[in-house]
Amino acid sequence: MVQYYDQGTSSPRWRAFKIRLFIALALAMFTFVSYLMKGDRNPITGERQRVSLTVDQEIALGLESRSEMVAQHGGLHSDPRARAEVQRIGARLLKALETDLTREGKADPYKFDFHLLADDRTVNAFALPGGQVFITYALFSQLQTEGQVAGVIGHEIGHVLSRHSAQRIAKMELTQGLAGAAGVAGGTRSTAEIAAMVGNLINMKYGRSDELEADKWGIRLATQAGYDPRAMLGVMDILDRVGGGNQPEILSTHPKPANRKEYIEGVIKDVFPKGVPEGLDE
Numbered sequence: 001m002v003q004y005y006d007q008g009t010s011s012p013r014w015r016a017f018k019i020r021l022f023i024a025l026a027l028a029m030f031t032f033v034s035y036l037m038k039g040d041r042n043p044i045t046g047e048r049q050r051v052s053l054t055v056d057q058e059i060a061l062g063l064e065s066r067s068e069m070v071a072q073h074g075g076l077h078s079d080p081r082a083r084a085e086v087q088r089i090g091a092r093l094l095k096a097l098e099t100d101l102t103r104e105g106k107a108d109p110y111k112f113d114f115h116l117l118a119d120d121r122t123v124n125a126f127a128l129p130g131g132q133v134f135i136t137y138a139l140f141s142q143l144q145t146e147g148q149v150a151g152v153i154g155h156e157i158g159h160v161l162s163r164h165s166a167q168r169i170a171k172m173e174l175t176q177g178l179a180g181a182a183g184v185a186g187g188t189r190s191t192a193e194i195a196a197m198v199g200n201l202i203n204m205k206y207g208r209s210d211e212l213e214a215d216k217w218g219i220r221l222a223t224q225a226g227y228d229p230r231a232m233l234g235v236m237d238i239l240d241r242v243g244g245g246n247q248p249e250i251l252s253t254h255p256k257p258a259n260r261k262e263y264i265e266g267v268i269k270d271v272f273p274k275g276v277p278e279g280l281d282e
C-alpha cells in the first residue's frame, strides 16, 4: 500500500505538475494581492476604487491619445458653430458640477475638453480618462434638443468622474495576470483562454454598472445645469432606433435601452419625487 502511494504521488509528471501548480498559485496570488492593493479614493465620489493610475496620469493619458481619437474619426467637424455649441453645452454642465462640488468643499481635478468629431457614420460618444470627451457628428445630428446633447455629454463626463477607464485598466491587468497563471498550471493555451473569457465576463458585468452610474451622472449634471432630465429618455429612444448591430460606447447595450429607460425614470423620480418642475430647458 505504501509503495502504491509513493508511486502515485512522486512520479516525475506529478512532481512537475505540482511545481507548475505551485508557481501558478503564487502568480495568481501575487496578481490578486497587487490588484487589491491598488486602492485609491475617488476625489469626487469619495468611493474607494481599484485603479492603477493617478488622476494626473489619467489626464496625461487622455491628452496623449486625443489626437489619435480625432484622427480615427475623420478629424474635428468643420463647422465652427456646431463645435462651439458642443463646447458651450459641456461648459454649462461643468459649471453645474463646479457649483455642486464647491458646496461639498471639493474641486474638480480633471481637465475637460469637448470635441465634435467629423465622423458622420459612427453613432457614438466616448470619453478618454482625465476628461477628453468626444461626440461624433453622426450622433450629434440625430439629437433633437440641447437637453439631449447635455444628457449624452453628461453621461461621458460621468465616466471620467467615476474613473471607469482607470478601473477597467486595473481589471485588465488582473485578468492578464490570472490568465498567465492559468497557462502556467495547465501548460496549455486553452486554459489561459478560458481564464481570459472568465475575465471578460467580469469586465462585462462591471460595464453594466458603469453605464448605469454614468447615466445617473448624466441626469444629475443635466438637471443641475437647468435641463429637463427627461431628455435622456429621448436619447435612449434615438439610440434604440439607430443602434443596429454595432455597440459603440454610448450604445453599449448591456443594459438594453428599454431597461436603461426604466432605470433613468427611477433616477428622475429620486431627484424629483413630486415630478419634474416646469420651465427646464428641453
Ligand SMILES: [Zn+2]
Binding pocket: 155, 159, 210, 211, 214, 249, 250, 252
Ligand atoms: Zn457609457
